[in-house]
Amino acid sequence: MATPIDSQRSDFSRRKLLQAGGLGAAASLVPKVARSEGLPAGRGPAMRRQRQALPEKGLPATPAAGIVALNRMGFGPRPGDIAAFTALGANDPDRVAAYVAQQLDPDSIVDTELDNRLAAAGYESIGISQDPDTYRATLWDWYINDNAPSGNTSSSLPRDELTRATFVRAMYGNKQLVEVMTDFWLNHFNVNINHSSFVRTMYAHMDLVIRLEVMGNFRTMLEAVAGSTAMLYYLDNYTSSNAGPNENFSRELFELHTLGAENYLGVIQQNQVPLDDDGRPIAYVDADVFEATRCFTGWSFSYGVSGDGDTGLFYYRPEWHDRFQKNVLGVFIPQDQAALQDGRDVLDALASHPGTGRHIARKLCRRLIGDDPPQNVIDAAAAVFTAQWQAPDQLQQVYETILLSAEFRTTWGEKIKRPFEIAVSAMRAAGADFTLRMDDSDTSSFLSRYDDTGQELFTWPSPDGFPDVRGAWQSMTPRVAAWRLCNWLIDFDDDADNYYVDVLGQTPGTVRSSNELADFWIQRILYRPMDPADRNEIVQFMAQGINPDFDLNFDDGDTRDRLRAMVGLLLMSPDFLWR
Amino acid sequence: MSSSRRGFITGCSAAVAAYAGTQFNTLAFGDTNGANEDILVSIFLRGGLDGLNLVMPIGGSDRGFYEAARPDIGIPLTGANAALPLNAQLGFHPATNTWPNGSGTPPATLYDLYQDNKLSLVVAAGMNVDNRSHFDSMGYMELGTPGTLSTSTGWLTRHLQTASNLPPEILLPALAVGNLQQASLRGATDAVNMTNPDSFSLNVGPFEWRAAQRVAMRNLYSAESWLHESGSLTLDAIDLIELNSGDGYTPANGALYPGGSFGNHLQTVARMIKTDIGLRVATVDFGGWDTHNGQGNEGGGYYSTHVQELARGLAAFYTDLNGSGAMNYTSRLTVVVQSEFGRRLGENADNGTDHGHGNVMMVMSGNATGGVHGTWPGLAPEQLFDNADLEVTTDYRRVLSEVLIRRMGNNQLRSIFPGYQGYTPLGVVEGVDLPPDDGETIFSDGFETGDLSRWT
Structure with missing residues (x-):
């Protein structure tokens, strides 16, 4: 079982009790120690700098709506995405509205690159059928009754292929909201894929029934999940x-x-x-x-x-x-x-039941907006959820209510990316060319490093799903593992020594001074300027004492390494983590 | 070590530099002027341990109720899986007394530690909150505030915040082992959360630029938002851990940890204790206890294997830390094992058990008193909670409070367990009693009666 770290959950019965008892001031009864108090002065890691921990300080300004939308409705921008977003309208509200309309209609979205990559990956167990029962009967026949045409009948195969396909879809798919919401519902209805060989095999069926209803109706999804082999068994x-x-x-x-x-x-x-x-x-x-x-x-x-x-x-x-x-x-x-x-x-x-609408609306707002989402947006989404509970496009309407709220595009910095979002958005921003495959040591190498972050896909052990509040992901294990992963990604090459993230190849030939290199890659990774002091840090790192206006010599291996390390630094920076 | 060392020299802050300058003088932070030096390790068994198959009746009328309720999964009195006697009335699961295959001289088993009075058992412990939800129950217990989940700090956090007998400087006061920091340490920004010290490092990326990256990282995380602050603390922790890792770990005294993450995580704790950088509180999780199905019959199967892993892990941890002289840590060590609730007395048709109420707690310590503690409520139908579950006769906070007072020397119960009153020691560990500061009534417990006035 998992540790619940859901600090935002309203404490219904407690609150009611205190109101009825006329005690009032409920919150004051439990000693809440403000974050800034911490341990008495001098205790704790002794090297702590002198500073006041004021949570409001240092929070970033809300960036342009495209950055907000692409990081919350998807896994961050790829090169070209922000320009495409900007072209959607004359102002941010219009652009968001157009982008939301697009993403809420996934059938209209062309996914050529993704389709090509999935085809090239050649997963045996993915995409066999869009009919759920045909799909699950096939999975059962191939991997439980051992009739897989390839002869590889391991129950781990469907799990491993789904993990790879999920990365590839998030990295290269244009139906980004479908990926975000599929992840949301898979965690909402969490099943630990490693529970047993039955679940390892049949989880992919649950993934399919959720995808089929991800823009549809909750009641329909609920019964599909309740009747899924993985859930029935888990x-x-x-x-x-x-x-x-x-x-x-x-x-x-x-x-x-x-x-x-x-x-x-x-x-x-x-x-x-x-x-x-x-x-x-x-x-x-x-x-x-x-x-x-x-x-x-x-x-x-x-x-x-x-x-x-x-x-x-x-x-x-x-x-x-x-x-x-x-x-x-x-x-x-x-x-x-x-x-x-x-x-x-x-x-x-x-x-x-209206309680279900409120519960799910809160969770959706927490995913799409922030840890402590505005009550008016929750209420609006809950009202739609309950009023439209039988509508075939109920969930689309609920998402739309949240995504078109002013709060969606004007809030920022209450939340950080979780490891899956960090890994995928890093590869998207840095332009990685990496299709995860079976029987590929580079894929295994990537996944073993990714899994250290604590968000190994589909493996949250208890039925509540990976936590979705920043408090959980402020833990040090995921922070260190995500830093390691990002810094390793820019150093990651194939057997022919080609880097999966070709940093130098993506840098225009005219960009050669430390100032230019820093500005080019800050824009590429963060899509917005850095705080001047932070930018200077990046410039000085690249310059290493050389005049930052001088062109650097990339015939030198050390300089090429340093450029990659500079991109790694941007991927490890706090600015890359906000969402 | 060379690469991380290099990163360390250029990237770290002054205090770790000072620490490194002591040449790993193990006394620098481990032994200071009468300060409390005890170490509390809190182990949480997630999913709801079936305490009635860990400690079960072996005599009296309750044996009859037990056998009738658990005809398949009950622990037998005879045969290879026979219960091990704890006293005339109660027995211990047989898997608490097994050794790894092929080991030479068998180290102590958990049952041996019980017989040596290093393990105290508390029966029918738990919360007087009527709730069979995993997530609520774990939250209540770990936050130390049964009935409310909105508390911003865990009970161990509040212990560290209120203890007045700790040295002014501790490099590593708290360690949360696992992928995420446990709720009992919620709000403890000074806790280090990690799984394995060997991968708690920034030794990746282009080698020759790691040190310079490290300097830049320090500066990029030097602003004052919560994210910058937690990143900065993480960099501090990396500096510290890198100095104390890198060469793997060999347990001492012939300790044989079980394979798997539980044994690995206990080794991480043991290793950090032995570095003498001041560890006072550690948390470890062990999941897989939600046995609704196929627990295993007649003392064998899944549950038995799981208990074996638990028991071997605990015994190995004790053995590992039970050296002599400066390597004797068990005289400072107290390990508390608990779970969110027990399981139903009656087995279900799937040879499993559903969510229940009262449960066993274990306290393993060089200063344990040994024996079985608490009041056994009985298994007759009218003695059960909600006609189905073992009743709770000992508030879990009573056990933890005793450890806090007698071992950690902290009596600030009002802050650590707000609303908990009437503490008296149960006698699970030796130590000096202090009058509890359990002052004002905040609330007795969440919603223990059927009184509905509060909703109307």
């Missing part, structure tokens, strides 16, 4: 039966997938929960989890028992289903409903 519902209910899935369905812990009242009776204006319980209790567990009994998949065919497909086991009446979130579920109907009633009750 959270044990596949064996949950009338005789032996297993509540693992149902608990996380309420706590993580829909209502969220802020709408959990603990171990009290259902009839003690207050009702909202529409007569539905304002929150859930343990009994709702137990009752929902009964509703999902029999939701399983075919793995070769009781004549189920051994296909890996969703498989309903009616003899395992608890046929009697239930009550979930105030919804009466009569006995002997049609197959799957009990579970579908639960999913309907959850997807339509």
Whole structure:
């Protein structure tokens, strides 16, 4: 299990308790030690500089909207992206609106380079079919029943190919928002890909069902995920039966997938929960989890028992289903409903509950705006989420509400990139030419360094997904590993000694003095000027005492190395991390 | 070492330079004028340890309830997987007494440490908060504020902030081992978070420019935002760790750590303790305890293997630090092992267990009193929490408070565990008692009753 580092979660029950008790001043009751207080003076790493830790100081100004949009709706700009963004309109709001419209309509986006790279990579298990059941039956047949045409039947193969394909899509795909939101939903419905060989194989199916609905409807995605082989196995519902209910899935369905812990009242009776204006319980209790567990009994998949065919497909086991009446979130579920109907009633009750809208809107705003997103944007997104819960383009409407808010384009610096975003945006900005492949030692080398950052794709161990607050990623392990990765990337070459990031080759021949080199690469990596003192640092690094207006001699290997190191420095700089 | 050394000389700040100038004089920061020198290692078993299969009834009527509730996964009394007696009533999982294959003279097992009174067990410990959520429960425990998750600091952070008996300068007060810093150290900007000291370095990139990069990095991170500050502290930590790593690590005293990240992470802690740069608090995680399915029957299977890794890791860690003379660290060491909640008494149809309530805590120390502590609440149906789970009879904060007071010499319970009152020592470790500063009532606990007035 994971450490929850979600400091932003509202503490529903606590707050209510204190209000009712007339105690007020809830926050003051728990001693909050301001960040600036830290340890008593003199203690701690003794080399700490003298300074006041004022969190507001040193925060960057909000850059042009293109930088905001491309870093939040995607994995940062590639060369040419900012110019294309600027051409979208006469002013920033217009440009953002046009870019959002484009990204919300992914079918209209041409992806030639990505398609070519994916084809060249030749992944065996990716893109076999866009039909989810065809895809999962094939994955099962090839890697569980060992009939893969290549003869490589390892269950790790689909995992390893999906990891590679996910990097390539984020690095070279133009449907950037699809990639960002797919990552969001995969973490929202987190399954640890290394849970078991079944999950290693079938995770790619879950990736597909999320991609198919990423611009669509939450309720549809929710059922597709609940019925996915990976989720059924990871959270044990596949064996949950009338005789032996297993509540693992149902608990996380309420706590993580829909209502969220802020709408959990603990171990009290259902009839003690207050009702909202529409007569539905304002929150859930343990009994709702137990009752929902009964509703999902029999939701399983075919793995070769009781004549189920051994296909890996969703498989309903009616003899395992608890046929009697239930009550979930105030919804009466009569006995002997049609197959799957009990579970579908639960999913309907959850997807339509305003608490789910609020929970998910907050998470989306936290992803797309900042750690402590403005309440008005959350409220607006939640209202759309709930009002449109049955609309086929519900999620598109919710994203649009957030992305077109003024707050989206005018806030900056509350959040930093996570390691996946650092790695991908570094390769995009630096113009890396690197298609991750199977059986390629350079790919393995890259991934082993990337995995040190603590964000190895799809491997967060518990069902809550990688944290999405800066506090977690301020930890030193990911910081050091990401620095190492960035500095290694500019030094990374293939067997023929060609650098994957061709720094010198991308530098125009007219750019040869330290001043010019610094300015060119600052613009290339950051797309905006640096603070003058920081720029000077970069210039002096490049110049090493030589007059910064003098052209440098790139016949000298040391100078070429220094230029690469200068780009590495920019990738390791704080300015590269803000989002 | 040469490359990092070079980076260090040019890039580091004065205090590490002064430290390096001591020629690794191990007394420089490890032994100062009567300051408290104890080391607290907090191990969190993530997912909800099935405490009823770690410490289970072996006699009395509760044995009957236990066997009836766990016909498949229960730990037997006979055979190769028989429970190991802790006392007349309770037994220990048999995997706590195994040795790695092929080892020569077997080092102490965890069960040996129990018999040697280096391990105290607290039964039916936990939180009086009615919540079976992993994430809420872990947050409550690690923040030290059951019932609220908005606390900005972890309990170990507040311990370090309030301790008045620490030396004025400590290079490495706290170490959070793992990919991310644990919530118990939330807000501790001076904690170092790492997995392995050997990769906690900037020894990558074009070799001849690393030192100059290091200087530039210092300057680029010298502004005062939270990001600059945390980057700067990270650079400080790299300077420090590079001086104390690079050559790998060989455990002492024949200690044999289990393979895997838990054993590796314990070795990281042991290694940093032995560098004598002042480590006082460390956190280590060990996941994989959410055993809803296929725990293993009759004392074997997945859970047994997992307990074995836990027990071997703990025993190896103790052995490694249990040298003589200057290499004896166990007299300063206290290890606390806890999990967010226990699991249900009854096994489910998948031979697993669902989320429960009360659980076992373990305290391993050179100053442990040994034995079983706390009140066993019983397993009769009417004795269970919510008719299903082991009741909580000992607040987990009582155990931690005792370690803080008796070992760390810090009685500031009002700050560390706001709202926790009525502390008395349970007697899990030796040490000097201090009157707890547990003053005002803040709140007793989150939402322990069915009282609904608070929502209306």
